[in-house]
Amino acid sequence: MSFLDPQAAPTSNTDYLIALSHRMDRIFTNTTATHAARDTMDPSDPPLTDTDILRIRETWRRLGSLIPYHTGGFYIPGTLSSEARRLAYAVLQSRQFGIYHSDMQMSRFIIQIIPKEKEDNPQDPDPNVILTLTGWEHAYRAPLWSCARLPLFLTPRPIPHEPLTWERQTYLRNLIFYLMNDRRMLPLSNQWIIGYVFGVPERWFEGCLGSHWMYRDAIEAGLIKLKRYWERWRPDIPFPLEVGGAFLGRRTAEQMQPQLQPQPHTETEKKTENEDGPGELFTESINALARASGTNAGDWELAQGDNGPRFDLT
Numbered sequence: 001m002s003f004l005d006p007q008a009a010p011t012s013n014t015d016y017l018i019a020l021s022h023r024m025d026r027i028f029t030n031t032t033a034t035h036a037a038r039d040t041m042d043p044s045d046p047p048l049t050d051t052d053i054l055r056i057r058e059t060w061r062r063l064g065s066l067i068p069y070h071t072g073g074f075y076i077p078g079t080l081s082s083e084a085r086r087l088a089y090a091v092l093q094s095r096q097f098g099i100y101h102s103d104m105q106m107s108r109f110i111i112q113i114i115p116k117e118k119e120d121n122p123q124d125p126d127p128n129v130i131l132t133l134t135g136w137e138h139a140y141r142a143p144l145w146s147c148a149r150l151p152l153f154l155t156p157r158p159i160p161h162e163p164l165t166w167e168r169q170t171y172l173r174n175l176i177f178y179l180m181n182d183r184r185m186l187p188l189s190n191q192w193i194i195g196y197v198f199g200v201p202e203r204w205f206e207g208c209l210g211s212h213w214m215y216r217d218a219i220e221a222g223l224i225k226l227k228r229y230w231e232r233w234r235p236d237i238p239f240p241l242e243v244g245g246a247f248l249g250r251r252t253a254e255q256m257q258p259q260l261q262p263q264p265h266t267e268t269e270k271k272t273e274n275e276d277g278p279g280e281l282f283t284e285s286i287n288a289l290a291r292a293s294g295t296n297a298g299d300w301e302l303a304q305g306d307n308g309p310r311f312d313l314t
Helices: 013-021 023-028 031-038 050-064 082-092 166-180 186-198 200-209 213-233 245-253 286-293
Strands: 097-101 109-114 128-133 139-143 280-282
Touching: 013 023, 013 050, 013 139, 013 200, 023 031, 023 050, 050 200, 050 213, 082 186, 166 186, 200 213
Parallel strands: none
Antiparallel strands: 097 139, 109 128
């Protein structure tokens, strides 16, 4: 990306997502950037072919066609009360942007303790503690629903050497939710809570748009899961893309075609895939959300069931 001129700063959620979707066309229409991008950096993987590049650009164009449905609020359940929907839309569709630090690891924090001048003097104030967050080259402007996240060290990940155990992470997450729902914090935390609860599908879609081009096949598989999620929450609107084995199989047969083929709009196809989903992406306390927004818990009820309200893409 260093070979490319910077894009203009987005001023809306739509502009933000469009900028992400145009990355592949910007990279693969620039000779210098294309030459660098062809290298897979893995001796066992050959460089990208022209066909690979055509498929990558096609996938991101397919994602781009879904942007109007992921700018904020498309998946808000119809079971919410009118006041709850109004509050949710106001946050998810806000033109206000925040600053998101995308690499907030524990190692990014520097703690400096300035000791008391006289340890034996009880009149001296307590030691000053200066907390500094580094790594601001990983920060960027983003919509409110994108900024409403927990730091990485509080998100369970299947990686070795986690700085905190999952049990400790659970405790700290609950502590954060408790503090954010304190009456004194609500004027500041209300937007974050609503964005965190109802911005899950938007953040998931943003993650696809912002992915590396080498994840193209995984994104096409992810579109199958997105279609299922769409059909669960918005059955009133047919999913506008062809996905799954039919699409991928046809594209494999067209491997030698030099031209990109237009994508037909199909009716909802039968679910022929039988893959495990990525797991639950969200479970949140409706009571906490109600306290934060000053509404009744029943206003925010999403679905009936033994497992309670949840958002997932399984």
